[in-house]
Amino acid sequence: xxxxxxxxQTLKNEGFPPDWxxxxxxxxxxxxxxxxxTSELSEVGLNPQTLARLIKQxxxxxxxxxxxxxxxxxxxxxxxxxxxxGPEKGGVQKPFQPKLLFHVNEKxxxxxxxxLDEETKKKLHMLALxxxxxxxxxxxxxxxxxxxxxGASSHTVIGHECRRRPGYKTVEVQLTSDSxxxxxxxxxxxxxxxxxxxxxxxxxxxxxELGKQVAKLTDPDRRSNKKLIAVWRxxxxxxxxxxxxxxxxxxxxxxxxxxxxxxxxxxxxxxxAQQGLVDKFKKPECLQALxxxxxxxxxxxxxxKFGEINRTAMTKILKKFDKQTNLNVARSTFPLTxxxxxxxxxLAKAVCSELNTSILSHVPQIDDYSCPMCMEIKWRPVKLxxxxxxxxxxxxxxxTNKQHLCPLCRQRSVVDANSDNLDLELADFLKKWxxxxxxxxQKHNELMAGVDQYGEVYKDQCVVM
Amino acid sequence: MTTPKRxxxxxxxxxxxxxxGISAVPHDDNVRYFDVKIDGPSQSPYEGGVFNLELFLPDxxxxxxxxxxxxxxxxxxxxxxxxxxxxxxxxxxxxxxxQIRTILLSIQALLGAPNPDDPLxxxxxxxxxxxxxxxxxxxxxxxxxxxxA
Numbered sequence: 001x002x003x004x005x006x007x008x009q010t011l012k013n014e015g016f017p018p019d020w021x022x023x024x025x026x027x028x029x030x031x032x033x034x035x036x037x038t039s040e041l042s043e044v045g046l047n048p049q050t051l052a053r054l055i056k057q058x059x060x061x062x063x064x065x066x067x068x069x070x071x072x073x074x075x076x077x078x079x080x081x082x083x084x085x086g087p088e089k090g091g092v093q094k095p096f097q098p099k100l101l102f103h104v105n106e107k108x109x110x111x112x113x114x115x116l117d118e119e120t121k122k123k124l125h126m127l128a129l130x131x132x133x134x135x136x137x138x139x140x141x142x143x144x145x146x147x148x149x150x151g152a153s154s155h156t157v158i159g160h161e162c163r164r165r166p167g168y169k170t171v172e173v174q175l176t177s178d179s180x181x182x183x184x185x186x187x188x189x190x191x192x193x194x195x196x197x198x199x200x201x202x203x204x205x206x207x208x209e210l211g212k213q214v215a216k217l218t219d220p221d222r223r224s225n226k227k228l229i230a231v232w233r234x235x236x237x238x239x240x241x242x243x244x245x246x247x248x249x250x251x252x253x254x255x256x257x258x259x260x261x262x263x264x265x266x267x268x269x270x271x272x273a274q275q276g277l278v279d280k281f282k283k284p285e286c287l288q289a290l291x292x293x294x295x296x297x298x299x300x301x302x303x304x305k306f307g308e309i310n311r312t313a314m315t316k317i318l319k320k321f322d323k324q325t326n327l328n329v330a331r332s333t334f335p336l337t338x339x340x341x342x343x344x345x346x347l348a349k350a351v352c353s354e355l356n357t358s359i360l361s362h363v364p365q366i367d368d369y370s371c372p373m374c375m376e377i378k379w380r381p382v383k384l385x386x387x388x389x390x391x392x393x394x395x396x397x398x399x400t401n402k403q404h405l406c407p408l409c410r411q412r413s414v415v416d417a418n419s420d421n422l423d424l425e426l427a428d429f430l431k432k433w434x435x436x437x438x439x440x441x442q443k444h445n446e447l448m449a450g451v452d453q454y455g456e457v458y459k460d461q462c463v464v465m
Numbered sequence: 466m467t468t469p470k471r472x473x474x475x476x477x478x479x480x481x482x483x484x485x486g487i488s489a490v491p492h493d494d495n496v497r498y499f500d501v502k503i504d505g506p507s508q509s510p511y512e513g514g515v516f517n518l519e520l521f522l523p524d525x526x527x528x529x530x531x532x533x534x535x536x537x538x539x540x541x542x543x544x545x546x547x548x549x550x551x552x553x554x555x556x557x558x559x560x561x562x563x564q565i566r567t568i569l570l571s572i573q574a575l576l577g578a579p580n581p582d583d584p585l586x587x588x589x590x591x592x593x594x595x596x597x598x599x600x601x602x603x604x605x606x607x608x609x610x611x612x613x614a
Contacts, residue, residue: 372562
């Protein structure tokens, strides 16, 4: 199937909002532009084959110059996009004025290149002669040699002299459809950028709103929330573990493409459904919050997809442009002006970090509060003089074993830890957010303290009791 | 005896977040005993080889380091004929915050950077110092001979 068709179908079927579809790259119109441009070019005798040959010669010449490290005076042909452009090449606002320039010997009308074969020469010769009759124009060059004699030998003048020598005319081919093509494409790209900004803002508001809601629903000070915190925590944990939009692992890092993200999102949705987590929400507020959480994720996915398909459309249309005209935009002259706004990855990144800060952070995860030694909850938390926090049980074992160095930084901080090192603030926090885990760990600690005092038998007796 | 949370968590993570070029699988009947495979690092004489090791977590792990030994024959100045490894983090510089995965990464790094100045296999270390090129060639041959899967 042709890409133009696929593109159209995707835009139609993926359920993108109408304003998105409107801002999408108008692939078929751009394609028509290219067709017009090719016919324009062949009207003046420049069919793709001729152009390809010409450009190849210019390239070979340039390569040779680069090799020999000398700057030759002139190439027979130049293809200029944006030719008045100063240093700020990124400016999209400036209208493109693409044109082809040929340097032609004034007297003979011959193209300034000994390397052209006869046929091409003839064609261009004809082109030069026809100028004025078709949409070709012949420009009289200012006599540069004069200005040099008058002493104004600045760099620019030398540059001019190099490029435009007296005795040569420059034949300029105006490419109307070409400028139409690029103006259209670049205005569409900036339209997409605006759309992206707008979407980001909208998502931002949405996430903030949901964040507030989740904060309320998981406030540990409210009795009615007590059971629900664990459910939310589980959901968010599964969410984080699925690495939906970004990989965070050694073998898989960086952004995911839309397909991968969609797959992972589906897996996340399946997992929470399988574990019956959704059914545990009885209150309509909870269900509503969860729904809007899912919807935000779906929207990020849509954004990713939309960005991807548009980017593909852009690459394809530029490739097509080259194939039909042989002007080689994508390869040489081009990358300066048109770059695709990093729509998808940028939006997804921004929104994901928002999601983390404003929603997920409302429900602390146990992994962030586990002791680096036993990997159970840091209960009771002891903060060493070096600043690292461990559970009291592991530190007691270390002290008994005469292991004095902090496991994380090797400072001698374990040896002089005592009850002053208890982190009371963290203890309150843990008790509030992880009451069940704290209870279990407390029991375990007491049991192990008994074993320390009375030996292994204590454990068995305790279990019986 | 119940399996400590620490061992369960580490094992889970080893499966869920694989370390490139390293695998560690616990035995069905003993969760403290692991079969380990380490790929020889690229651009080392061990490149292309897969080395088998055994890893055992003692009762007081993580207060004491895991016991690790190469099962595959390997020509390396810091690994002796019995497969014992001379690596500071396995002995004096062990820390209870280190894990199976970090230790295995250290061993993989040791394969990439042999240290003949702190030898365990004296004969190998001496060869390594006298004629490094020849020693590396031997290591490569041993890899071809013994560490091919």
